[in-house]
Amino acid sequence: MDRPHYKFWPQRLPRSITIPVTSLWHNLATSAERFPDKAALVFFGRETSYRELAEQVERLAGTLHALGVKRGDRVVLDMQNCPQLVVAHFAILRANAVVVPVNPMNRAEELKHYITDPDAKVAITTGDLAPEFAKASDALAPGERLAHLIVTQFTDAFDAEVQGDEAPPAAWHDWLLTRHPLPALAGGQAMAWSDALAAGHPPPAHVVGANDMALLPYTSGTTGLPKGCIHHHSSLMHNAYACQLWGLSSSETVVLAVVPMFHITGVVSVLHTMIISAGTLVIMPRWDREVAGRLISRRKVTSWTNIPTMVIDLLGSPNFASFDLGSLVHIGGGGAAMPQAVAQRLYEQYGLRYVEGYGLTETAAPSHTNPFENPKQQCLGIPFMSTDARVVDPDTLKEMPIGESGEIIIHGPEVFQGYWKRPDATEAAFVEFEGKRFFRSGDMGRMDEDGYFFMTDRLKRMINASGFKVWPAEVELLMFRHPAIQEACVIATKDAYRGESVKAVVVLRASHKSTTEQEIIDWCRENMAVYKIPRAVQFVDALPKSGSGKVMWRLLQEAENKG
Structure with missing residues (x-):
């Protein structure tokens, strides 16, 4: 693989490091x-x-x-x-x-x-x-x-x-x-x-x-x-x-x-x-x-x-x-x-250059960062020390050409061992690529001709509220415990300050049709972390569903984005 980012690698730094074998x-x-x-x-x-x-x-x-x-x-x-x-x-x-x-x-x-x-x-x-x-x-x-x-x-x-x-x-x-x-x-x-x-x-x-x-x-x-x-x-x-x-x-x-x-x-x-x-x-x-x-x-x-x-x-x-x-x-x-x-x-x-980076809980924070000497704005940066990262087609796992969007996959000593008690999730999170074990980030990105990575979209369903990751499935699971809620679908809504906020599209039970938006929000405030709380609740008669009965959250998200 061509590594064009090495042209911008800080001369003062090695490209990979040997770390202490002691505990933290x-x-x-x-x-x-x-x-x-x-x-x-x-x-x-x-x-x-x-x-x-x-x-x-x-x-x-x-x-x-x-x-x-x-x-x-x-x-x-x-x-x-x-x-x-x-x-x-x-x-x-x-x-x-x-x-x-x-x-x-x-x-x-x-x-x-x-x-x-x-x-x-x-x-x-x-x-x-x-x-x-x-x-x-x-x-x-x-x-x-x-x-x-x-x-x-x-x-x-x-x-x-x-x-x-x-x-x-x-x-x-x-x-x-x-x-x-x-x-x-x-x-x-x-x-x-x-x-x-x-x-x-x-x-x-x-x-x-x-x-x-x-x-x-x-x-x-x-x-x-x-x-x-x-x-x-x-x-x-x-x-x-x-x-x-x-x-x-x-x-x-x-x-x-x-x-x-x-x-x-x-x-x-x-x-x-x-x-x-x-x-x-x-x-x-x-x-x-x-x-x-x-x-x-x-x-x-x-x-x-x-x-x-x-x-x-x-x-x-x-x-x-x-x-x-x-x-x-x-x-x-x-x-x-x-x-x-x-x-x-x-x-x-x-005279301060804001240095952006990228990483996940699974990669112990940075898997990518911008060099101080050559940062790019609104950019994830280049693969971190000792790290190999690629952009691949999420379906075929073929490497994408420069400039084209695909899933970011990561290999390096900072990558986690796997998910606790979840061998199924662990197996799904990794892929073998060129003989090495890569972690599938679930994030869509592209690499420019200099080897810098940029985010383009998310494969995973996730809301980014002021840097806090909100996972709709988790919020929905909690909301289903509300006695008035028959069904709920959580999506992102645009927020001028937070970037994104949480919105819930809710179907009420027939016995609780008088429940208000504020009552739902107040209940959520009692039962979940504040950054997960829906800032808006929209009541609907039914959620759109596929032939197999799955809620078609993308339709609701697309409608919200157009609104």
């Missing part, structure tokens, strides 16, 4: 040994050094071990960005176990699946989310429930009295400052974070390595419930190590950690890349443009991985002129295309 925990242990007094984390003005971080990890790993967590066990981690997420993530790895990261927007009905599917007996969460976990666990059969729930409060990690530029905004005070009581857990026990760290249990011997499972993030698809993606230490290590080299990260790098670290991009491109680099993570628990502007200015942030809507929002701040972005040397992201006009403004005003 070793990266933190090594950084703590080399830079013990350096700030690893910053959270609302409080700094945590690498020594302190490693010590907290060891203490929590000891408690997990005492609670019965063994090698290969899955432990659920459900938090917004905060220092405790970092501690818990590495403590699970230090205890030879597997991190199951969960989006904190999920509600009890959704959380049941994240307890039962990975056979998790221990979960770690924040006080505001703990009642949903208890509700989910209590609703399960006795043998499926959580045995232990470790609960932290946000103020375990910062001073509630903090003032000035690094203080949380007033709108966050109730959320961040409230200390919630521990919930009761049927058949199990809830434990306070402070008690878990102070228990004094020694951690077990660290015995896992490159070929042990480290992460089980869940991704949805065209059918059914979310599927766990099996990632070994090696696949995450590859992309963390490669991101460090690609982005010139070092112990002097200061990154704004605002993309969620429960998401694969935040886990790999931000968290693990910074820890392996011994850089500093300036942590934001959620997006706020004023907080971001002040933190970039005050903490001299050098690197910011984001989704484009964050940049657009920051540039629109009435206080934007007071922010100092001069320290930034790297800005980039993915999840949605950066509008050309915004990318141009960043370059003209600040």
Whole structure:
């Protein structure tokens, strides 16, 4: 295969790399040994050094071990960005176990699946989310429930009295400052974070390595419930190590950690890349443009991985002129295309080239990225280090000529092992091509004459709302539990800010014809993550169906696109 992108490959970088054979925990242990007094984390003005971080990890790993967590066990981690997420993530790895990261927007009905599917007996969460976990666990059969729930409060990690530029905004005070009581857990026990760290249990011997499972993030698809993606230490290590080299990260790098670290991009491109680099993570628990502007200015942030809507929002701040972005040397992201006009403004005003990339949960974040030296706008980039990617006809699997659209397939050390408990889905996700095992992305793209990849369409049915992937089949499954809904079909609707939003086309049961759009939306708000909630509900007498009885969602989508 001709690889025209090698002409644009950064001369400073190898095309493939040899990665450490150690576990991810070793990266933190090594950084703590080399830079013990350096700030690893910053959270609302409080700094945590690498020594302190490693010590907290060891203490929590000891408690997990005492609670019965063994090698290969899955432990659920459900938090917004905060220092405790970092501690818990590495403590699970230090205890030879597997991190199951969960989006904190999920509600009890959704959380049941994240307890039962990975056979998790221990979960770690924040006080505001703990009642949903208890509700989910209590609703399960006795043998499926959580045995232990470790609960932290946000103020375990910062001073509630903090003032000035690094203080949380007033709108966050109730959320961040409230200390919630521990919930009761049927058949199990809830434990306070402070008690878990102070228990004094020694951690077990660290015995896992490159070929042990480290992460089980869940991704949805065209059918059914979310599927766990099996990632070994090696696949995450590859992309963390490669991101460090690609982005010139070092112990002097200061990154704004605002993309969620429960998401694969935040886990790999931000968290693990910074820890392996011994850089500093300036942590934001959620997006706020004023907080971001002040933190970039005050903490001299050098690197910011984001989704484009964050940049657009920051540039629109009435206080934007007071922010100092001069320290930034790297800005980039993915999840949605950066509008050309915004990318141009960043370059003209600040000399910053917005570097877009592409990847999936199955590829441990980046499988493609743009070279800093030669980025193209609204472009996925070129295949990442050690990676081979092609564009093929999705039916014949023949490689497509330059410029023609086909399915993007990916081979490389960052590709996951397969889907947890789903050999059928695993088999369908891979194809042999030129003697190698390639992952079928389900995304349609094309390659230009320079070897850069561009997105053209999606084979999979998926809605992209501000970078969050919403899978209609999952939303429909939840909506079918509403007593008034006989049938539902979820499609995308255009949204000027989010790019796309969720719309539900609903057939009501004859006994519930008086149900309103707002009642449906309110019910969804109670039962699903906020980004999945339909922003619009359209009532119809019947859904279009094929001869075999399948709902013809494409007809509804096409009608919506024309509307």
